[in-house]
Amino acid sequence: MIRLLDIQKTYDNGTKALKGVSMRIDDGEFAFLVGPSGSGKSTIIKLITGEVHPSGGRIMVNGYNLNSIRPGQIPYMRRTLGVIFQDFRLIDKKTVWENLTFAMRAVGASPREIRKRIPYVLDLVGLSRKEDRYPTQLSGGEQQRVAIARALVNNPQMIIADEPTGNLDPQRSLEIMMLLEKINELGTTMLVVTHEKELVNRFSKRVIAIEGGRIISDETGGYYNNEETL
Numbered sequence: 463m464i465r466l467l468d469i470q471k472t473y474d475n476g477t478k479a480l481k482g483v484s485m486r487i488d489d490g491e492f493a494f495l496v497g498p499s500g501s502g503k504s505t506i507i508k509l510i511t512g513e514v515h516p517s518g519g520r521i522m523v524n525g526y527n528l529n530s531i532r533p534g535q536i537p538y539m540r541r542t543l544g545v546i547f548q549d550f551r552l553i554d555k556k557t558v559w560e561n562l563t564f565a566m567r568a569v570g571a572s573p574r575e576i577r578k579r580i581p582y583v584l585d586l587v588g589l590s591r592k593e594d595r596y597p598t599q600l601s602g603g604e605q606q607r608v609a610i611a612r613a614l615v616n617n618p619q620m621i622i623a624d625e626p627t628g629n630l631d632p633q634r635s636l637e638i639m640m641l642l643e644k645i646n647e648l649g650t651t652m653l654v655v656t657h658e659k660e661l662v663n664r665f666s667k668r669v670i671a672i673e674g675g676r677i678i679s680d681e682t683g684g685y686y687n688n689e690e691t692l
């Protein structure tokens with residue numbers, strides 16, 4: 463569960479990126495986080511992953527209180543999260559299998575666990591037959607599927623996807639979003655940052671809308687359906 467309580471974030475140069483944001487995402491939920499450029503979406507993601515610290519307010523991430531977390535606990539908090547980015551961030555010199563192995567070894571998984579888990583996640587994302595390919599030998603949609611597999615391989619409680627379809631065409635984008643929906647249905651909490659209205663509107667999910675560092679609406683079915691509130 464993610465809980466933000468009256469979060470303020472002022473960057474060192476004085477930019478007030480968040481001006482009192484409160485939100486709660488329960489285990490098992492699927493939520494879109496939408497808003498114009500500069501509204502504070504990435505700042506919220508970075509607060510959740512512990513990359514930036516709030517200037518005020520309280521934040522809880524999957525049982526960890528980020529206001530009082532000890533530095534040594536941060537890697538354990540991060541293991542509860544799988545993060546996916548617009549630009550995939552795969553290791554080009556490693557095959558699909560090696561990219562996933564690398565992520566599992568980083569958390570101390572045994573060779574036996576690795577041999578068991580990787581085929582499962584590759585099957586889930588529909589890439590079972592491409593485990594020996596290098597990322598450059600895959601399409602953009604396939605590379606994003608590998609990134610999703612990597613985010614999932616250590617079985618996180620929650621996936622945070624930051625503009626996961628930003629580099630993909632509409633059909634590939636829809637397929638990736640349907641995959642995230644399927645993964646959510648299997649039990650992983652999902653927070654998806656996007657500005658793609660059409661895509662958000664195809665899914666009847668919770669939509670948290672942020673503008674100017676404040677949440678301006680939070681409802682199921684979509685803020686983008688209520689253009690008059692803009």
Ligand SMILES: Nc1ncnc2c1ncn2[C@@H]1O[C@H](COP(=O)(O)OP(=O)(O)OP(=O)(O)O)[C@@H](O)[C@H]1O
Binds near residue numbers: 473478498499
């Ligand atoms: N490291 C930083 N130092 C100073 N200001 C920053 C920093 N990072 C972000 N900002 C500012 O904070 C505000 C919120 O930025 P943020 O990146 O959270 O927006 P965003 O909604 O993710 O935008 P985009 O959709 O363009 O990625 C913006 O005014 C931005 O310029």
